[in-house]
Amino acid sequence: MPNPAQPYEEADPDELPPAQPVHYAEQALLGALLLHPHRLETIGTLLPEHFGNHSHGALFSAIRTLPLPDLEVHAKEAGWLNAVLDAARPEAPGLTAPYLHTLINACPRPHHAATYARMIQSDHARRTLRMHAQRLAQTATDPTLPNPAATVLAEADTLTRFLEEAAGQFTPHPGSLPRTSLPPTPAPDTGEEVLDEERLLLATATAHPDDIATMRWLQADDFVLPLHGALFQCLTALTHRGDSLDPITVLWEAQHRGLLAKDVDPVDLMALVSTPVGSSEYWGERILQRALLTTAHSAALRIVAFTDDPANTPHQLITGSRRALADLTAIRARWHRATPKPPTAAPRAPRTPALSRAGPRPRVTTPTTTARATR
Known part of the structure; x- marks a missing residue:
């Protein structure tokens, strides 16, 4: 053959x-x-x-x-x-x-030529969608990009435009959701640099409670360590109620939320929120950007899985891909609230670079907290 x-x-x-x-x-x-x-x-x-x-x-x-x-x-x-x-x-x-x-x-059957052509177009759409999804996945995990969030969102826009074009070429039909088994969610990066940034956000926000009210774009799920996300919820709850905010009140709130029952030492927890450095906004943007990249990577892997399943029709691929990108769309909206563009009619002075806003980052040593929380 x-x-x-x-x-x-x-x-x-x-x-x-x-x-x-x-x-x-x-x-x-x-x-x-x-x-x-x-x-x-x-x-x-x-x-x-x-x-x-x-x-x-x-x-x-x-x-x-x-x-x-x-x-x-x-x-x-x-x-x-x-x-x-x-x-x-x-x-x-x-x-x-x-x-x-x-x-x-x-x-x-030569008179079936138009049908054969549609089959070829369908397979081309699947291959092209897979190419865009693979590119998004690679971009989301590329540590060399100077502006990773903007680059990833640009790739996501390209993928979305392709989906819009493909949607106009293929007729919708019943049963349009893909039945493909989804790949496992990639494990988050829990390296020391990542954990340090989360600790510094918690400590700096504790020292500057007013910053929390302006950081509604950050959520507990954006943290890679569940304990850090739960502590951020403690900070936001105290601020929302108008209560005093310091390491002692954070410890008290953490106790009411059951965090100390997980073998977290009170002394270590207070030390974790007691070393502020730089700007809460800076550390929050770092955490949110990492969550955005992780979400983009996960969405891309789901779309690749859809395209690898030959049972999916073009419309199923389009519908499944749009749903996969929904979480990225939500976190993208929060990212834009965190990093608004200056108005074109009245441009403002360039922002101070993030690193200078953060200031020098000392090593935050809370070994007991980290070790126990990651168990």
């Missing part, structure tokens, strides 16, 4: 992976067009790049480029077929005349 990747070469069938259904759809469509070139007008906006097989795309490009032959002449002579082969060979040098006849024989 011809190699699906290189249909013009002979190979041992036992050494080849099984061809995917779209391979036969591409063969059938090309066979229909080689046999009845005028059916090109019935297949819509199919493009050469929609083909998964490069040689098939080259043949389709040649078919689209050359003038259509006279039907009566084409039925008796192979001149147009030879012209198609000559036009396609610069892009696919290994194509042969016998393979063109293989394509013609592979088409069971």
Whole structure:
């Protein structure tokens, strides 16, 4: 059997992976067009790049480029077929005349050409969606980016635009949710630098309670350590009630929330919220940005899983991908509230760099708290 990747070469069938259904759809469509070139007008906006097989795309490009032959002449002579082969060979040098006849024989119903074209478009949409999702996942985990949040959100915008375009090409149908088993949520980064930033936010916010009222864009779920998220809830609760805020009152609130029952030492907990450094806003933005990147990575992995499942139709892929991006959309709104852009009509002075706002970051040593909380 011809190699699906290189249909013009002979190979041992036992050494080849099984061809995917779209391979036969591409063969059938090309066979229909080689046999009845005028059916090109019935297949819509199919493009050469929609083909998964490069040689098939080259043949389709040649078919689209050359003038259509006279039907009566084409039925008796192979001149147009030879012209198609000559036009396609610069892009696919290994194509042969016998393979063109293989394509013609592979088409069971030439009048189904439009249906074959839709199958090819559907598979192209799946591959393209997977490419966008993989790019989003890679961007969300790239530590070298100078502005990771903006870059990740730009990739998410590109993916969303593709979904909007694809939604207009494929008709919705009942049962549109994918039934794919979702991959496990990636484990968060709990390195010391990450934990230090969360500790510094808690300590700085405890020392400057007024900052908490302006940081409603930060939530407990944004913290990688559950204990830190619970302590942030303690701070926000005390502030909301108008109670005094200091390490002692935080400890008291933590006791009422059952945090001390988890073998957290009171002395260590008070030490954790007693070493303020720099700006609460800075540490909060760092925590929120990390949560945004984590959410983007998780959404991208879900979309990749959807595209890897051949049972999903294009509309299921679109619906599932939109749902996967919903959490990213929510945290994105909070990120924009945390880092608003200056008005275009009245631009303000550039913000002080985040690092200078934070000031020097000393090492916060709370080994007992960290060790016990991570158990």
